[in-house]
Amino acid sequence: GESVGLHLPTLSVQEGDNSIINCAYSNSASDYFIWYKQESGKGPQFIIDIRSNMDKRQGQRVTVLLNKTVKHLSLQIAATQPGDSAVYFCAEKNSGGGADGLTFGKGTHLIIQP
Amino acid sequence: DTGVSQDPRHKITKRGQNVTFRCDPISEHNRLYWYRQTLGQGPEFLTYFQNEAQLEKSRLLSDRFSAERPKGSFSTLEIQRTEQGDSAMYLCASRMGQVSYEQYFGPGTRLTVT
Numbered sequence: 230g231e232s233v234g235l236h237l238p239t240l241s242v243q244e245g246d247n248s249i250i251n252c253a254y255s256n257s258a259s260d261y262f263i264w265y266k267q268e269s270g271k272g273p274q275f276i277i278d279i280r281s282n283m284d285k286r287q288g289q290r291v292t293v294l295l296n297k298t299v300k301h302l303s304l305q306i307a308a309t310q311p312g313d314s315a316v317y318f319c320a321e322k323n324s325g326g327g328a329d330g331l332t333f334g335k336g337t338h339l340i341i342q343p
Numbered sequence: 344d345t346g347v348s349q350d351p352r353h354k355i356t357k358r359g360q361n362v363t364f365r366c367d368p369i370s371e372h373n374r375l376y377w378y379r380q381t382l383g384q385g386p387e388f389l390t391y392f393q394n395e396a397q398l399e400k401s402r403l404l405s406d407r408f409s410a411e412r413p414k415g416s417f418s419t420l421e422i423q424r425t426e427q428g429d430s431a432m433y434l435c436a437s438r439m440g441q442v443s444y445e446q447y448f449g450p451g452t453r454l455t456v457t
Contacts, residue, residue, distance in 0.1 A: 261444050272345070272434055272448035273386065318385045322444055328399055330376060331446065333385030 241340040248306040250337045252319035257300060261322040263331065264293060264304045266315045273318060276304070306339075314341045345369070347449035349435050355455045356425055363421045364452045368437030375418050376436040376446060377410055379403065386434055392418060393440060425456045 242248045254262070260281040265273035277288045279295050279302070286293050292305040306313055316338050320331040346369040356362050368375045373394050378386035389408070390400045394415040404410075407425075412418040422429055432453050436446035 263445065265448075270450075272347075272436075272450050274345070275445050275447070278443075278445060320385070323388065323399075329374065329391050329393075330378075330388030330399060330401070331386075332388065335383070335385050 238335070239338045239340065241342055242309050243342050244309060244311060246309055248304075248309045248313070248339060250304045250306075250317050250319075250339065252302050252304075252334055254300050254302070254319075254321055256321065256324060257297075258324045259321040260324070262293070262295065262302055263320050263322075264291075265318045265320065265333075266313075267318065267336070268315045276317075309339075309341055311341050311343075314339060345447040345449065347435060347437055347447050349433075349449040349452050351452060352450060353453045353455075355457065358427060358456055359424055361421065361423045362425060362454065363419055364433055364435075364454075366418045366420070366435030366437075366449060368417070368435070369439075369447055370416075372437035372439050372447070373415070374438050374440050375412055376438075377418070377420050378434040378436065380432040380434055380451070381430075389420075422454075425454075427456045430454055430456045 263278040264276040267273045277293050279286045279293045290307045295302045316336040318333045318336045320333040323330045348367045350365045376391040377389040380386040388401050389404050390410050392412040395412050407423045410420045432451040434451045436448045438446045
């Protein structure tokens with residue numbers, strides 16, 4: 230069945246360093262993945278997405294890598310800033326007839342050290 | 344602010360009472376989603392609408408839960424005979440079908456059942 234999980238619940242990095250957040254998924258039929266950032270007391274905020282026909286996608290200071298062979302994706306944040314402190318979720322689009330919801334992992338709490 | 348609004352932002356109710364939450368999506372978005380998020384977990388998909396049609400329901404959506412989107416615009420989520428286990432953040436999201444899979448989330452309604 231579908232499941233999305235994260236390798237680390239908490240990641241602490243120095244301000245200015247690069248951050249890498251990892252995510253594993255189990256459904257080889259998944260064709261769309263998305264990363265969200267959630268700050269305390271707020272709803273999830275879109276960061277970047279990627280379709281399964283791509284290996285890499287870049288945004289502003291963020292890059293998502295998709296390795297379909299090992300069913301793994303990662304989010305790289307360049308030059309981490311204090312405003313990047315949040316919980317980061319990966320999610321995959323539900324598959325199957327009529328399915329359209331997202332299945333989220335548990336999240337990684339990114340902590341920025343000054 | 345994503346443009347998705349939810350009301351109320353917080354609700355405290357006693358066990359056994361009924362509660363209703365409202366979501367107003369981004370006006371041109373034809374798809375609307377409800378999720379539940381408990382502390383320390385990622386959002387869990389509950390149901391989604393395309394216009395006024397409810398097309399997918401999670402097994403998490405017990406008989407005590409009902410959702411409507413009567414005119415294809417705003418949506419309501421009702422929980423009857425609330426239980427303490429219903430305490431969670433209820434998130435609404437919307438997207439424009441055929442354009443992007445990106446879902447825009449509202450700030451959520453925090454439900455506490457005492």
